[in-house]
Structure formats: structure tokens, C-alpha cells
Amino acid sequence: MSDLLTSLTTELRRGSLTLAVLSQLDTPQYGYSLVQRLEKSGIAIDQSTLYPLLRRLEKQNLVTSSWDTSESRPRKYYVISEYGTEIFQDLKKEWEKMSEELQQLLKGDD
Template sequence: MGDILHSLTTELRRGSLTLAVLSQLKSPQYGYSLVQRLEDHGLKIDQSTLYPLLRRLEKQKVVTSSWDTSESRPRKYYVLSLYGEEIFHELKIQWEKTTQELNVLLKGEENNEDD
């Protein structure tokens, strides 16, 4: 059960991580600050997961990036593009709709267990 549960949990988290990352990019964030913000809210994400996700979102024009070289260590900052703001808004609506539908189904399961 452990391997299958781990695999299914990973699959379940994959989509939700995208939404979580987008929710934090209303203001510019660099990779480490993004990891910290997510962890502060109880959502652990490895940098090996985050950076490929950010690159994919940038390629899809959902986020834009820019380098800040004003400090001794250059940092690449990511932020939602205008298109990304629209995508985030629509994804959030879909997430809320899906969550409501799943909650109904899961409550139904609990009620069926009482039978």
C-alpha cells in the first residue's frame, strides 16, 4: 500500500503545487523566498520540483522573470504576467468548484459507511 499511496499522493499534489506557486507570485519572488513562503503555510516543495515548474510556467507565458543584480548575489525573480493573472483566477475558480464537488462525494462516502 505504501508505494501506491505515495505515488497517488504525489500525483494529487502535482496540480495543487502549481496553483499554490501561482498564488504566491502576485508580487515578485525568487526561488528560495517562494519555497519559504510555501513552507510557512505548511506546503513543502523541493527546489528540484519548483525550478522546473517555474521554467515551464515561464515558457507558457504564465510568469515572467527578471534578474536583480543589485546585490552581491544575482537573483532571478518570478511574477505573474497579465496572462498569468487571468490563468490563476480561472484555475482558482476551477479548484474551488472541484473541491466543492469532491467534498460532496467524500461526505457521501462517510454517509454510506454508516449504512
């Protein structure tokens, strides 16, 4: 893959990763479990991409986090907030609309 294609693909994925992550936080997830859930659906995400994204989503009040210290290794769990659910539903509608429109453009004139 050329450098330009790699760059454009990364740019294309960036917005869709936010939607993908929000879609998986209806139940509390820690970083590694979230990576596994996304990969199971065919969406690869590196932890070095995921954690900054989760911090940004938390700062935007779209997700909340809490520590579970009951295990020997403490884990930070993330879950979508009520506000995040509203935004997610709106984003999902926008994604579906945009996907349909793009599909029409990519089909071309038949």
C-alpha cells in the same frame, strides 16, 4: 507510507502546486523566498520540483522573470504575468468548484 500511496499522493499534489505557486507570485519572488512562503502556509515543495515548474510556467507565459544583480549574489525573480493572473483566477474557480464537488462525494450519503 506504501509506494503506491506515495505515488498517488505525488500525482494529487502535482496540479495543486501550480495553483499554489501562482498564488504567491503577485509580488516578485526568487526561488528560496517562494519556498519559504509556501512552507509558511504548510505546503512543502522541493527546489528540484519548484525550478522546473517555474521554467514551465514561464514558457507558458504565465510568469515572467528578471535578474537582480544589485546584490553580491544575482537572483532571478519571478512574478505572475497579466495572462497568468487571468488563468490563475480561472484555475482558482475550477479548484473551488472541484473541491466542493469532491467534498460532497467524500461525505457520502448522510
